[in-house]
Amino acid sequence: MLQTITKLASLRNFYFFCGKLLPWFAWPTLILMLVGLYWGLVEAPADYQQKDSYRIIFVHVPAAWMSLFVYMVMAVSAAASLIWKTKASEVVANSCAPIGAAFTFLALATGSLWGKPMWGTWWEWDARLTSELVLLFLYLGYMALQSAFEDKRTAARATAILAIVGVVNIPIIHYSVEWWFTLHQGPTVQVMQDKQAMDKSMLIPLMIMATAFKFYFATVLLMRSRNEILERESHTKWVQEERERL
Amino acid sequence: MINSSQHALKTLLWRDFTLAARNKSEWLNPLLFFVFAAVLFPLGIGPDTVILKQIAPGIIWVVALLAALLSLDTMFRADYEDGSLEQLTLSPYPFGMLVLGKIAVHWLLTGLPLILLSPLLATFFHLDFDATLILMQTLLLGTPVLSLVGAIGSALTVGLKRGSMLISLLVLPLYVPVLIFGANAVAASTVGLDISGHLMLIAALLALALTLAPLATAAALRASIG
Amino acid sequence: MTLLDFLDMDGYYLYVWLSFGLAIVVMLALVNGPMKRKKQLLKQLGRKKRRGQRT
Numbered sequence: 344m345l346q347t348i349t350k351l352a353s354l355r356n357f358y359f360f361c362g363k364l365l366p367w368f369a370w371p372t373l374i375l376m377l378v379g380l381y382w383g384l385v386e387a388p389a390d391y392q393q394k395d396s397y398r399i400i401f402v403h404v405p406a407a408w409m410s411l412f413v414y415m416v417m418a419v420s421a422a423a424s425l426i427w428k429t430k431a432s433e434v435v436a437n438s439c440a441p442i443g444a445a446f447t448f449l450a451l452a453t454g455s456l457w458g459k460p461m462w463g464t465w466w467e468w469d470a471r472l473t474s475e476l477v478l479l480f481l482y483l484g485y486m487a488l489q490s491a492f493e494d495k496r497t498a499a500r501a502t503a504i505l506a507i508v509g510v511v512n513i514p515i516i517h518y519s520v521e522w523w524f525t526l527h528q529g530p531t532v533q534v535m536q537d538k539q540a541m542d543k544s545m546l547i548p549l550m551i552m553a554t555a556f557k558f559y560f561a562t563v564l565l566m567r568s569r570n571e572i573l574e575r576e577s578h579t580k581w582v583q584e585e586r587e588r589l
Numbered sequence: 590m591i592n593s594s595q596h597a598l599k600t601l602l603w604r605d606f607t608l609a610a611r612n613k614s615e616w617l618n619p620l621l622f623f624v625f626a627a628v629l630f631p632l633g634i635g636p637d638t639v640i641l642k643q644i645a646p647g648i649i650w651v652v653a654l655l656a657a658l659l660s661l662d663t664m665f666r667a668d669y670e671d672g673s674l675e676q677l678t679l680s681p682y683p684f685g686m687l688v689l690g691k692i693a694v695h696w697l698l699t700g701l702p703l704i705l706l707s708p709l710l711a712t713f714f715h716l717d718f719d720a721t722l723i724l725m726q727t728l729l730l731g732t733p734v735l736s737l738v739g740a741i742g743s744a745l746t747v748g749l750k751r752g753s754m755l756i757s758l759l760v761l762p763l764y765v766p767v768l769i770f771g772a773n774a775v776a777a778s779t780v781g782l783d784i785s786g787h788l789m790l791i792a793a794l795l796a797l798a799l800t801l802a803p804l805a806t807a808a809a810l811r812a813s814i815g
Numbered sequence: 816m817t818l819l820d821f822l823d824m825d826g827y828y829l830y831v832w833l834s835f836g837l838a839i840v841v842m843l844a845l846v847n848g849p850m851k852r853k854k855q856l857l858k859q860l861g862r863k864k865r866r867g868q869r870t
Contacts, residue, residue: 394824395831396824396827396831399834399835402835402838403834406838445841448841449842452837453834456830456834456837457830480761480762481762483758484755484762487758488745488755491746491751491752492748497748497813497815500812504809504812505741512762515794515797516762516763516765516766519765519766519769519770519790520765522769526773563846563849566846566849567849569849569853573860574856577856577859577860582860586860586861586864
């Protein structure tokens, strides 16, 4: 077991490992996406209160889930690269941030698009939207730090520390924002409560979409990681061989 | 060993204070900024007592946060550039402790004067005596968190030529909880609510920052030195 | 249900389709980016190789 892990940690092996995994994530992504979209947009019944506008949930909620999930993946691989100094985990952590930022942006944008018909405004200082906004700032700060360094290894160590600091702070930020929101909550009715049990006809497509988003993340992560490895190892022989093969 | 590391810490603190006494603009400028920026708000909004009173806690806290941010860039920079930071990492004393000492100096030079100046701003914004006291309490508990968390950002960017803008991007999102609890405690007290819960939450943040931030800062400094 | 009813989304067509459209555009862009980057990288590698052979 340990041997396979150390073997994988070498960038060359990790590159080919990612290549082997790629189709196993890419094709299911496509299929799940199409099934989820059809189910969510066509098959699922309209909500009796929000009518068809609730269908935004099928992109909003998976994107919001992913925005946190990607940060966790990033922080875990950052921690791994600090502890074991494995280059492969550095590559993974590096490749996460833009994907996470994109999911966070999507969660915000679709939340705003949902809020307009429900609340009557594009932006409401709702607890979830606000902490999502802070999360976007965390991602953007991480990316800014990443691009500020010239040396890739120094950048990896600095961003790894930032990712871990961020992951400690995310729950604190989340709860403080939630508390702040309940403190200032006016007479507005909360519409985006998904605490009430969801009907199966809506829950199943939501879960399909959430799974599709997970597979999508893995696909893009693998693609980005492979590129980063090629870039880092461009001086080696195996990369040249790989180029000739392609 | 304990005695000698205490001695080392004392020497380090003394050195940092001497340096600060010679280089006054480093810690005076953020304080001036604190007052100037706060004065701009009544000028922009209008001298309405009721409105000013209502927004005072939020504005004073935000301005304090920005003032703390301004002073972060200089926290480790001079030591990094003249190489003394590298010497500190090589010293036999626990590096985290030395870092905590440097953060403490930073707070004493930027955070503490800010608290002492805050009654002046409170009068500008027509806050009454009780609210002013509570503002000072929240600042007393909150500004150390600003220094501690800010130190991480400062340490991460110390090796970069243009780090000062980057620090604010890294640190501002992490300041959100302190701002929320600090400003809302003052606001809650003006409407007569019990705020011991708020103060305890800020104290909890302080305890957490006090234990974790020096370690993260030390690791970040090591990474920056390379 | 007619196609028009479906597209109308109970009158919420703007919000629903904008949300899904935005998601698709962003997600496709995130796939397209690395694909382009890979081509670019391989080109760069090729140039490096040729330069190496000449010297």
